[in-house]
Amino acid sequence: MKRFSFVLVAWVAWLLSAILLPAQDAQRVVPRRQVTMCSYNLKNYLKMERFVKGVRTEGIGKPESEKEAVVKSIVAIHPDILGLCEIGTMEDVQDLQQRLKEAGLDLPNVELAGGGDPTRRLALLTHLPILARNSQPKLTYQIGQKVFPVSRGFLDATVELRPGWELRCVGAHLKSKREVPEADQGLMRRNEAHLLRTHLEGILKAKPETKVVCYGDFNEHAHEAPMVEIEGVPGMELSMRDVRLRDRHGLTWTHYWEFADVYSRFDYFFVSREMQRHVNHKESYIYDAEKFDEASDHRPIVLKIDLAK
Numbered sequence: 001m002k003r004f005s006f007v008l009v010a011w012v013a014w015l016l017s018a019i020l021l022p023a024q025d026a027q028r029v030v031p032r033r034q035v036t037m038c039s040y041n042l043k044n045y046l047k048m049e050r051f052v053k054g055v056r057t058e059g060i061g062k063p064e065s066e067k068e069a070v071v072k073s074i075v076a077i078h079p080d081i082l083g084l085c086e087i088g089t090m091e092d093v094q095d096l097q098q099r100l101k102e103a104g105l106d107l108p109n110v111e112l113a114g115g116g117d118p119t120r121r122l123a124l125l126t127h128l129p130i131l132a133r134n135s136q137p138k139l140t141y142q143i144g145q146k147v148f149p150v151s152r153g154f155l156d157a158t159v160e161l162r163p164g165w166e167l168r169c170v171g172a173h174l175k176s177k178r179e180v181p182e183a184d185q186g187l188m189r190r191n192e193a194h195l196l197r198t199h200l201e202g203i204l205k206a207k208p209e210t211k212v213v214c215y216g217d218f219n220e221h222a223h224e225a226p227m228v229e230i231e232g233v234p235g236m237e238l239s240m241r242d243v244r245l246r247d248r249h250g251l252t253w254t255h256y257w258e259f260a261d262v263y264s265r266f267d268y269f270f271v272s273r274e275m276q277r278h279v280n281h282k283e284s285y286i287y288d289a290e291k292f293d294e295a296s297d298h299r300p301i302v303l304k305i306d307l308a309k
């Protein structure tokens with residue numbers, strides 16, 4: 001009887017190993033086939049002057065209700081790579097990371113970049129390895145006799161999507177359309193776009209086969225000169241293609257200016273020639289939650305990247 005029990009246990013163990021182990025092994029060796037990237041302007045996820053009970057008060061963070069709405073949107077998208085505009089210090093980044101983790105999305109790896117604006121920065125969050133960092137915090141341009149810094153700099157990080165598959169992520173947040181006394185806001189944005197194009201060309205001239213995604217809030221319409229310059233000459237080796245996205249209703253706007261009741265497309269993905277075939281256009285989209293404005297005045301944009309092509 002003891003011998004029969006031993007044989008039975010051994011047979012059951014063998015059967016389970018025959019069923020389970022191959023499935024586990026298959027799970028380990030099946031390569032990642034698609035990666036989700038999201039670009040999102042968080043509308044001042046940082047400490048700044050805000051109205052508290054009708055009084056202007058310094059050093060106040062983004063309201064809790066808005067933070068909760070931001071987290072809800074990001075978790076619904078569940079990106080592998082998250083590119084952010086209008087985030088503050090590393091403390092703000094860590095606050096968002098912790099909230100996302102508690103909601104089931106762990107993005108522990110970070111690149112934080114900034115420029116002349118001491119308050120608003122760019123960040124990239126991912127659970128994938130960041131292999132290289134080449135962000136540009138100190139770029140400047142000249143208008144007349146005055147030298148200006150690129151307000152938010154350019155974020156530049158290389159992410160490994162799977163062994164041997166690298167994606168160069170270049171983030172930007174160009175000068176807003178808000179008028180300033182120092183110079184013409186459109187000309188400032190044009191200069192920042194020129195420096196961004198120069199940075200992209202430097203990447204592609206050094207290694208034309210680089211898979212590049214340039215993303216962010218460009219504060220400009222697609223037909224305007226800054227955007228045309230960023231794209232470059234269509235079809236040429238150094239060109240970047242605009243990935244045109246829509247929401248579920250076929251609409252393309254990504255920003256809503258409530259005061260003027262104006263809807264605009266300000267948020268973009270541009271991809272290099274080598275990257276174009278990896279874009280899954282059918283599954284890429286603009287996230288269109290009904291109450292998007294509880295989180296930000298921008299809507300997140302989502303790029304689906306096919307690795308198998």
